[in-house]
Amino acid sequence: MRLLGDDILTEEGEFIINMGPQHPSTHGVLHLKIWLEGETIKRVQPHLGYIHRSIEKMSESLSYRNFIFATSRMDYLSAHMNNEACALAVEQGLEVEVPQRAKVIRTLMAELTRLSSHQLWWGCTGLDLGAVTPFFYAFREREAIMSIMEETCGARLTQNYMVPGGVMADLHPDFQKHTKEVLTQIKDKLHEYDEVLSGNVIFEQRTKGVGFLSKEDAISYGCTGPMARASGVSCDIRKLKPYSAYDQVQFEEILDTGGDCYARYMVRMAEMKQSVSIIEQLIDNIPEGDFQAKTKNVIKLPKGEFYQRVETARGELGVYLVSDGAASPYRIKYRSPNFSNLSALPHMAKGAKIGDLVAIMATIDLVIPDIDR
Amino acid sequence: MFLKEYFGTIYKASKSLLTGMKLTGYYFFHPKEIQTHEYPDNRGTLKMADRFRGEVIMPHDANNEHRCTGCQACEIACPNGTIKIITKQEIQPDGKKKKRIDTFVYHLELCTMCNLCVVACPSDAIVMGQTFEHSVYDKKQLKKVLNKPGSKLMEGVE
Numbered sequence: 001m002r003l004l005g006d007d008i009l010t011e012e013g014e015f016i017i018n019m020g021p022q023h024p025s026t027h028g029v030l031h032l033k034i035w036l037e038g039e040t041i042k043r044v045q046p047h048l049g050y051i052h053r054s055i056e057k058m059s060e061s062l063s064y065r066n067f068i069f070a071t072s073r074m075d076y077l078s079a080h081m082n083n084e085a086c087a088l089a090v091e092q093g094l095e096v097e098v099p100q101r102a103k104v105i106r107t108l109m110a111e112l113t114r115l116s117s118h119q120l121w122w123g124c125t126g127l128d129l130g131a132v133t134p135f136f137y138a139f140r141e142r143e144a145i146m147s148i149m150e151e152t153c154g155a156r157l158t159q160n161y162m163v164p165g166g167v168m169a170d171l172h173p174d175f176q177k178h179t180k181e182v183l184t185q186i187k188d189k190l191h192e193y194d195e196v197l198s199g200n201v202i203f204e205q206r207t208k209g210v211g212f213l214s215k216e217d218a219i220s221y222g223c224t225g226p227m228a229r230a231s232g233v234s235c236d237i238r239k240l241k242p243y244s245a246y247d248q249v250q251f252e253e254i255l256d257t258g259g260d261c262y263a264r265y266m267v268r269m270a271e272m273k274q275s276v277s278i279i280e281q282l283i284d285n286i287p288e289g290d291f292q293a294k295t296k297n298v299i300k301l302p303k304g305e306f307y308q309r310v311e312t313a314r315g316e317l318g319v320y321l322v323s324d325g326a327a328s329p330y331r332i333k334y335r336s337p338n339f340s341n342l343s344a345l346p347h348m349a350k351g352a353k354i355g356d357l358v359a360i361m362a363t364i365d366l367v368i369p370d371i372d373r
Numbered sequence: 374m375f376l377k378e379y380f381g382t383i384y385k386a387s388k389s390l391l392t393g394m395k396l397t398g399y400y401f402f403h404p405k406e407i408q409t410h411e412y413p414d415n416r417g418t419l420k421m422a423d424r425f426r427g428e429v430i431m432p433h434d435a436n437n438e439h440r441c442t443g444c445q446a447c448e449i450a451c452p453n454g455t456i457k458i459i460t461k462q463e464i465q466p467d468g469k470k471k472k473r474i475d476t477f478v479y480h481l482e483l484c485t486m487c488n489l490c491v492v493a494c495p496s497d498a499i500v501m502g503q504t505f506e507h508s509v510y511d512k513k514q515l516k517k518v519l520n521k522p523g524s525k526l527m528e529g530v531e
């Protein structure tokens with residue numbers, strides 16, 4: 001045994017490489033330290049903190065209206081759901097009733113975000129596994145959704161559209177028309193996704209049986225979202241504890257028992273279809289009325305603790321809010337889906353080849369800023 | 374039996390590759406169907422959405438008048454100290470002193486385009502502009518003063 005530095009222990013024949021923090025397939029600044037023997041992975045150790053911005057601590061000095069904007073920058077691909085979780089937590093404390101219209105708008109926006117997030121993931125998964133073309137097809141549909149966001153919310157990625165009491169602005173007059181166009185486009189093109197990637201022999205060989213995660217492990221590592229559902233864990237908050245308008249729509253929770261990369265891929269592909277169906281059910285039934293409930297200018301929550309869970313595109317986001325009665329939160333804790341999902345990576349990657357690690361990371365669908373916050 | 378399986382796999386694999394290649398081939402010969410914008414070239418025709426949040430601006434009318442009363446609601450609403458409002462006392466024609474805005478300092482480099490200041494403003498004095506090409510060579514240029522020199526408060530805005 002050789003000793004290199006303080007924490008790096010290598011055995012004879014072992015080899016350490018660093019993947020990231022500037023590696024293109026880590027999708028951000030994740031740093032993985034990998035112990036290798038030949039090409040086989042013996043151990044993986046994620047090193048975090050490269051994009052830590054102290055969002056939780058920062059929120060303690062901001063008012064209940066102001067802290068929400070920062071959550072768009074945690075999981076930037078699910079910005080709407082993050083904002084929604086915070087808004088719901090504050091509303092829980094305020095005990096205001098959100099107007100029906102705002103609830104439906106929130107659900108529509110969340111599902112559009114989920115679609116666009118899964119599309120980006122699909123493109124990147126192809127890219128990571130050596131198929132460059134899917135990326136452009138995915139971005140074709142994603143761009144259409146982004147235009148809708150831009151039109152109604154004013155921004156493409158960090159919308160800050162959900163505010164305590166409802167949404168910030170009413171829907172754009174063209175929202176329904178454009179959303180229907182996008183839905184038609186997506187339904188037209190989803191079969192292309194299958195043709196170019198799902199059935200592809202190279203893709204199948206690189207994902208089937210790779211990165212297996214059993215149901216027990218998924219539960220014990222605290223995995224949520226499509227990743228846990230691919231291992232057969234039923235954990236969709238939209239079904240288990242419906243919020244906003246999810247109790248008014250019919251949809252299926254997609255479950256798979258494969259537990260490997262291919263199962264995770266298939267779960268997300270099927271989720272896209274479910275999202276399309278949810279939007280279809282709601283788009284013609286947006287109730288009239290206010291888009292925001294009346295709230296006081298300075299929001300003060302009663303003393304106590306509030307917890308709200310939502311389903312983002314990557315899993316369960318929990319917002320734990322402690323109030324001491326002042327105008328800003330006493331403590332905020334985010335239970336971010338990516339952090340827990342990442343914790344299963346060392347287990348899944350053990351014994352895999354180094355090329356498989358890229359496939360595993362691609363199908364976990366990590367967003368690094370959400371891990372560090 | 375083994376041979377049949379062997380060739381079956383080869384057949385299936387090549388078929389899957391050809392299916393994908395058929396699709397990519399289709400788009401190769403129909404380049405118009407892929408939506409990409411050639412950004413710097415389409416600058417002349419590019420139009421951002423009305424609500425697009427590019428920067429905070431303060432509209433002035435033809436008489437160089439704005440609607441900002443200097444109430445500082447936007448400064449309080451801003452989560453990261455982007456706005457600094459400096460007020461002054463102005464003597465009105467009737468002899469009374471009134472608080473008026475002196476400089477509205479806006480740090481574009483800090484702004485997160487969250488729209489909270491625009492929502493908070495009680496007299497609709499600031500709006501979001503649609504510009505998005507903000508890069509400059511010197512950081513100092515990002516600090517802007519939104520009220521134009523010599524501008525006044527619009528009549529009837531309190």
Ligand code: SF4
Nearest residue numbers: 451484485487488490
């Ligand atoms: S848009 Fe947000 S960050 Fe920018 S000045 Fe307004 S409140 Fe501050």
Ligand code: SF4
Nearest residue numbers: 441442444445447494
């Ligand atoms: S911009 Fe609006 S909120 Fe800000 S000081 Fe002027 S009037 Fe008040």
